Amino acid sequence: MTEPNPPRQGAVGRRTLLKALGVGGIAAAAGAAARTGAASASTSTSLNDVIVIGAGFAGITAARALRAQGVRAVVLEARDRIGGRTWTTTFAGEQVELGGQWLAESQPLAAAELRRYNIPLISDPDSFPDVAYYPAAEGPRAFDFLSANDHLGTLLAKLFDGTRDYFPRPYEPLYARDLVTGVDKLSLAARLDQLGLSTQDRLWLQGVTDSYSGGDSRTRGLTSMAQWWALGGHTHAGWDAQVATRPQGGMIGLLQRILADAAPDLRLNTPVTTISDNGRQVDVTTRDGRVLSARAVIVAVPANVWRTLRFTAGLPAVHTAASRFGLGVPNVVKFWFRTTGDNGRVYATGRPGDPVSLLLPQRVLANGDVLSVGFAEDPALDITDRAAVEAAIRRIAPGTKLLEHAYGPWGRDRYSLGAWGMRGPNQLVHLPTIQQPHGRLAFATGDIASGWNGAYVDGAIESGMRAARQALDLLQAA
Ligand SMILES: Cc1cc2nc3c(=O)[nH]c(=O)nc-3n(C[C@H](O)[C@H](O)[C@H](O)COP(=O)(O)OP(=O)(O)OC[C@H]3O[C@@H](n4cnc5c(N)ncnc54)[C@H](O)[C@@H]3O)c2cc1C
Structure with a gap:
């Protein structure tokens, strides 16, 4: 799933993108992105539009929502696989889930994805x-x-x-x-x-x-x-x-369909260590010391992991407290x-x-x-x-x-540093604050969803969609 030679991506203004969309839709916008990419995305001199950190359901959904608006995200994933706290694998010759497993019709966003990709629920x-x-x-x-x-x-x-x-x-x-x-x-x-x-x-x-x-x-x-x-x-x-009930083909089957539509510049085995937002752009440092820059970043790692990342401009108190507490x-x-x-x-x-x-x-x-x-x-x-x-x-x-x-x-x-998300006492009141962007960072994880929060993929999808909207607003405001 890794792209050995990821296509280069450069700075594309939101207006350029919208113009491109106006004349030729997503393909034209993607083409515009490819044409303007002058430098390698793996150096600090190249400015990407959006970097998404984390390739779970929240991050991949965010990348797809961006793609639908003509923005091809760079997705940095620490593990050698996508899916995060969903993990479809084989055991005793059977496909099994070691993380998130069940989805239900009553989860509207998950159900919409299943309909979209014609994936049945089975029991x-x-x-x-x-x-x-x-x-x-x-x-x-x-x-x-x-x-x-x-x-x-x-x-x-x-x-x-x-x-x-x-x-x-x-x-x-x-x-x-x-x-x-x-x-x-x-x-x-x-x-x-x-x-x-x-x-x-x-x-x-x-x-x-x-x-x-x-x-x-x-x-x-x-x-x-x-x-x-x-x-x-x-x-x-x-x-x-x-x-x-669970999706036929496993959580990975659904996520791969979303990934195919998102078509991001996906880089597996790329743990992020530091996120530096200087107000104009965000520099993201990976464990091997490379720096990638973007005009907006979606932090789509679990809330518990926020505490292990270095945010040089700091994090709001509510994020720090939630991560130290451990929503997961x-x-x-x-x-x-x-x-x-x-x-x-x-x-x-x-x-x-x-x-x-x-x-x-x-x-x-x-x-x-x-x-x-x-x-x-x-x-x-x-x-x-x-x-x-x-x-x-x-x-x-x-x-x-x-x-x-x-x-x-x-x-x-x-x-992950924890399993599904579950609030502690006195944390619901902080939900609107924790869902807000901070500088040029938007946050996506099911742990902070409004609806099916924490223990449900539905909430991860919800938060990915919200964070993509916030990132697009950040691009537009630039
Ligand atoms: C045991 C278990 C059972 C569950 N059961 C269900 C269920 O039956 N049904 C259901 O709907 N939900 C279930 N859930 C919840 C569901 O799996 C999660 O809510 C959902 O997968 C969270 O998605 P996410 O994208 O927010 O986070 P994640 O899936 O955790 O994705 C975050 C991604 O960020 C990556 N990352 C972390 N740190 C870094 C870094 N430094 N740099 C780059 N990348 C990084 C991670 O590797 C991961 O891929 C379960 C969860 C668990 C753990």
């Missing part, structure tokens, strides 16, 4: 469990899945009671600002405390909130999960629908694992403190082996150690015999 027929373990006082206990899931739905409805009032317009999370400001103060743990649950109900519900929180419900605010509930229609069915939840490892079919398709949720919080059966192979997804949050768990992982799984699903596993260690990965 895994083997995801309905034969056995379902939930925590009980004595340890994991098998329950009838449908009735247990119904009960969990009742508990979730209690947890999110009030969302119709404080999120009346879920895509505008601050619409009921007075009401939601009060809710924003609450951590998930504080909200659980308000509910007066029985010991077992608390175990069940906190098992869910801890899992989403990366291990500790005290650290995350109520508002992210409550907003997802509202976005799904304020119902348990809407909640469950978010983890039921810590410690999460998502893993796929293969078991013999002896125990059937096993679903399990852990209790607070368990090293593994959730197991979801997905597929049964031709030989009867079962492929499942697991989530682990314990930083002490050595995910590379098969025996340790098997022991951790057995804590919530007794008798599991682990044959092999594959994993995405998001919290320990320097280019």
